[in-house]
Amino acid sequence: MNKHLWRKIILVIIFILNIFLIRKDVFLDAYVELNGSDFVDIDVFSKYNDEGSKIFFDGKEIKENLYELNIDSNVNNKIVGTYKVIYKYNFRGKEYVKERTINVVDKESPTIKVANDVVYKYNNDYSKIYFTSKDNYDGDLTKKVSVNYLDNEVILSVSDSSNNEVRVSLPIEEVEVEPLILKLNGSPIYYIETNGTYNEKGVSVFDGDRELKNYDVSVDNQVDLTKEGTYEIKYTVDNHGVKTNIFRIINVYKKLDVPVREKSTSGEKIVYLTFDDGPCAYTEDFLKILDEYNVKATFFVTDQFNGKYLDIIKKEYDKGHRIAVHTNTHKYSIYASPEDYVNDFNTMNEKIENLIGEKTNLFRFPGGSSNTISRSYINGIMKYLANLMEAKGYVYFDWNVDSTDGAGSGTEKIINNVLNGVRKNNESVVLMHDIHKTTLNALPTILSTLKSEGYEFRVLDENSITAHHGINN
Ligand SMILES: [Zn+2]
Structure with a gap:
């Protein structure tokens, strides 16, 4: 066999192999890998730290100066929601894209602060409960708190917009209700000429010996000062459903005619x-x-x-x-x-x-x-x-x-x-x-x-x- 022919064949083979090795990118793709997880949850208001990504080719990480990287992110850590971070690599004229999903979540429950230790149950109602509710994300939730009166406890509960719930329980203590005592201010009976005036003096309210100032008293006054008659003014106080009444009597009378008397001529001494x-x-x-x-x-x-x-x-x-x-x-x-x-x-x-x-x-x-x-x-x-x-x-x-x-x-x-x-x-x-x-x-x-x-x-x-x-x- 011709020695030169062998040499030519070998050179052609080497040439073909070289072309394949040098231009193997024509046949192979790069690939992108995320550092950390593809799906990341972060607490609302906490900082998002992106862990970055890497691009590989032929099993090796590509050096930074060989590619171009653009990161597109819409993450807003102040608003609960789902966001994307998009990594776009350009390597040897080709684009490689990889996404990471970021969930900004609120896992913190609201709080309810109650000023009472206990709820008193009276005849047919309960003592007032003073409370406020706040949430790290939704703000003031006081108005959304639901109050449920059970047999032995009151449950206050509220959920925030991410369905984080808080419940507070207060024990119920039953209190026996005594009727209040009413005393009329001024006379119990009035005599008033028709078209005269009536000045309401009101009543005083006592819980036993203790006077309750500014207690809500309802006054039913149907007195018609233009018409003769005997009227009642009814005063009512309500102590948790136990009512006390007192009445004032108003007699409206017509002034009677009086005989005119001549006075004796006034003398002196x-x-x-x-x-x-x-x-x-x-x-x-x-x-x-x-x-x-x-x-x-x-x-x-x-x-x-x-x-x-x-x-x-x-x-x-x-x-x-x-x-x-x-x-x-x-x-x-x-x-x-x-x-x-x-x-x-x-x-x-x-x-x-x-x-x-x-x-x-x-x-x-x-x-x-x-x-x-x-x-x-x-x-x-x-x-x-x-x-x-x-x-x-x-x-x-x-x-x-x-x-x-x-x-x-x-x-x-x-x-x-x-x-x-x-x-x-x-x-x-x-x-x-x-x-x-x-x-x-x-x-x-x-x-x-x-x-x-x-x-x-x-x-x-x-x-x-x-x-x-x-x-x-
Ligand atoms: Zn006298």
């Missing part, structure tokens, strides 16, 4: 002495002194000593003094109702009639028409009674000179009060009481002095000045 609250053990001594000075007075009589001195009324009358009603009992409880007052008045007037043969139409309210003590019984009763009694034809008197003997003044002071008071008026209605020794002792000086100063003493009648104070209740 006229004194009407009036003696209240007797007769009593001193009264006959009063009569003696009045006789000595030939002075007539008006006695506003009572039977507060239960018949013991009642006969003296006849003596007063026979001596020319004027008899008028003060009160049978002289107890302020007569202002507890118009009926109580009128019964007391009529009882006294009947006793007077039995003694002297006639009733009187003159009277004086215990405490005067301006008294406010009656307000603790009925709001508005003095105004109501004054109108009622005047409409029936009675005339009531107050006073414009107060001896202050009823307030415990001594003889000297009584004398000064009467003399100074009388000197200021043309006509004086003088308040005195024949139940005080001090007044008895003051009387001679009062009478002698006023007589010497030219005063005329008269008894009250239907046309005398009434010296009304003005009604305060």
Whole structure:
């Protein structure tokens, strides 16, 4: 065989082998491998650290200067979701792509903070539970918390948008509920003229002895002040389903017509002495002194000593003094109702009639028409009674000179009060009481002095000045 032919064959084989080895990329591909996992979960808000990737060719990692790498990533660690990181290699004019999937997840449960240790169960409701709920991702979840009342516990629970749930349990403790106590502020009963005004004073709420300020009270007021009638105002408080009521009675009345009385032409230096609250053990001594000075007075009589001195009324009358009603009992409880007052008045007037043969139409309210003590019984009763009694034809008197003997003044002071008071008026209605020794002792000086100063003493009648104070209740 030709030696040259062999050599040529060998050279051709070497040449073909060389071409194959040098240009093997024509036949082989590179490949990309991710460092770490293809699927990565990270907690929301935590940093994402990409572990990178490598490209291999023919079993060997390709050197950095031999390829181009672009990484495309849309990972947002602040928003829960699924993201991609895309690695794009360019190696010898060819593109190699590999992806990694990143799940940004929220695995942290919300929290519920409760201010209570225990929930109290009352009659039909529960004590309020104060709580807040927060989540690392969703923020404030307080409004989404569900509260479930079970037999022995209350479960508060909430889930965040990634369905992470939290549950808090509070024990239930049963509490026995006592009804609250209501007390009316102001009078339990009102008398109001039609088209008058009613001022709501409300009620006070007590839990036992303890007053509960600003407790919610519902008030049912159907009073029609334009229409006569008896109305109730209903006050209700609710203590966990146990209700307490209290009522106030409002009497709306029409003012009655009152006969017009002509006043006697006012004179000067006229004194009407009036003696209240007797007769009593001193009264006959009063009569003696009045006789000595030939002075007539008006006695506003009572039977507060239960018949013991009642006969003296006849003596007063026979001596020319004027008899008028003060009160049978002289107890302020007569202002507890118009009926109580009128019964007391009529009882006294009947006793007077039995003694002297006639009733009187003159009277004086215990405490005067301006008294406010009656307000603790009925709001508005003095105004109501004054109108009622005047409409029936009675005339009531107050006073414009107060001896202050009823307030415990001594003889000297009584004398000064009467003399100074009388000197200021043309006509004086003088308040005195024949139940005080001090007044008895003051009387001679009062009478002698006023007589010497030219005063005329008269008894009250239907046309005398009434010296009304003005009604305060
Ligand atoms: Zn009196």
